[in-house]
Each structure stands twice: as C-alpha cells, then as structure tokens.
Amino acid sequence: MKMVEIIRAADTLLATLQITEPMVDVFELARMQGLDIKYRIFDKPWDKTISGFLHPTDKTIYINYNESPERQTYTIAHELGHFYLGHKPSEYGVYLRSASQGATGKKDIEKAADAFAANLLMPEEMVQRKVREYKLTSREAGVLASMFGVSESAMRVRLQTLGIT
Numbered sequence: 001m002k003m004v005e006i007i008r009a010a011d012t013l014l015a016t017l018q019i020t021e022p023m024v025d026v027f028e029l030a031r032m033q034g035l036d037i038k039y040r041i042f043d044k045p046w047d048k049t050i051s052g053f054l055h056p057t058d059k060t061i062y063i064n065y066n067e068s069p070e071r072q073t074y075t076i077a078h079e080l081g082h083f084y085l086g087h088k089p090s091e092y093g094v095y096l097r098s099a100s101q102g103a104t105g106k107k108d109i110e111k112a113a114d115a116f117a118a119n120l121l122m123p124e125e126m127v128q129r130k131v132r133e134y135k136l137t138s139r140e141a142g143v144l145a146s147m148f149g150v151s152e153s154a155m156r157v158r159l160q161t162l163g164i165t
Contacts, residue, residue, distance in 0.1 A: 001085060001112050009084055010119035022130070023149035024121050026076040030061060033083060037076060039065040053094040054079040070151040074117055081116030082109075122148050122158045131164055138165050 014024070017032075030037055035054075040062045042050045052063035052075040061079045063072045075095055082092055091109050106114070130136065130147055138159045145155035159165075 003115060006081075006085065006112055006115045007119050007124075010116050011123065013084060013120065014123060020126070022122075022126055022147050024077075026073055026080060026121070029080055029120075030076060033080075034059055035080075035083065036060040038062050041065045047094075049096045051075040051095045052079060054082050054089075054092075056089045068151065070145070070149060070154070073149055074121065074151070074154055077117035077120050078113045080120065081113035085112055085116060087113070118154070118158055118161070121150050122155065124162055127158065127162060127164070 013029070014020075017029070027037060036059060038060055042048055042064050050064055051067060051071065052061060054061050061076055063075050067075070078095055081087075087109055092107075092113070095110070095113075127144065127148075130144060134140075134143070136143060138156065141155045141159055142152045144159070145152040148155065150158075
C-alpha cells in the first residue's frame with residue numbers, strides 16, 4: 001500500500017468522524033468498530049517486548065498493561081491501522097517494541113500500520129496548525145506531544161517526517 005493511500009485512509013476516518021482537534025480517542029474508534037480493548041501483563045522473558053496485538057477472531061486489541069498510556073494509545077492506533085487497512089491476520093503478528101527491530105527492520109505491513117497510527121494520532125494538518133498557533137518548533141516537541149497524547153519521541157519522529165524544524 002502506498003503512503004498516500006495510508007494517509008488518505010487515516011484522513012478519511014478523521015473527516016468522517018469530524019475529528020478536527022487533538023487528542024484522537026482511539027478507544028472510541030475501536031469501540032465503533034466493535035473491537036474490545038483488553039490489557040495484558042506480558043511477563044514471560046520472551047514476551048516482554050510485546051506492545052500489543054489484534055486478535056481478529058475475538059475482535060479484541062490486547063495491549064501491554066506495563067507500558068505508558070502514550071505507548072498504549074500508539075499501539076491501539078497501530079492495531080487499528082491493521083484493521084482499517086484491511087490487513088489479513090496471517091500477514092502480521094504481535095506488535096513488538098524492540099529497539100533492534102527499528103524502522104528499517106520492520107515488514108512493510110508493520111510500517112504501513114505505523115504510518116496509519118502516526119497520521120491518525122498526529123495528522124499533518126492538525127500538527128501544522130498547532131505549530132503555527134503556538135509558534136512552536138521541533139524543540140518544543142514535548143509540548144506538542146502533550147497536546148496530542150503521544151510520546152515525545154513519537155512526536156519528534158512525526159515532526160521530522162513533516163519537515164518541521
């Protein structure tokens with residue numbers, strides 16, 4: 001799927017729901033699609049890097065109880081990406097929060113879900129508007145992150161992607 005299609009999917013969803021201001025309520029978006037959200041404690045050594053996953057049969061997004069609310073929100077948005085972009089369950093698995101995975105090591109389908117999440121939670125038009133309204137730069141990424149309910153690192157990546165310095 002091309003980036004323009006991913007952006008269009010997130011923008012269409014926001015427009016359909018008339019969401020024009022941050023924070024995007026991913027819990028409500030999931031509920032509207034009949035998806036439950038359940039918290040899990042991933043405590044086995046091999047699964048401590050799991051942020052969450054979408055279980056299509058259960059129509060449930062499972063998220064890691066031990067992660068920050070901002071990370072949980074991003075994980076839900078990522079899993080909604082798989083759902084809204086029509087990814088087949090056989091094409092993706094659990095969403096890992098592994099530094100070794102990095103953006104370059106991820107499968108294209110995971111990159112697409114990440115792009116959907118970023119565009120859903122931090123839409124370009126909203127970010128640009130808040131930057132202008134409050135005369136912010138990338139140095140104030142933390143301020144923007146608070147407005148949008150995302151982590152500062154997620155906002156820094158988004159600002160870089162949008163070319164905001």
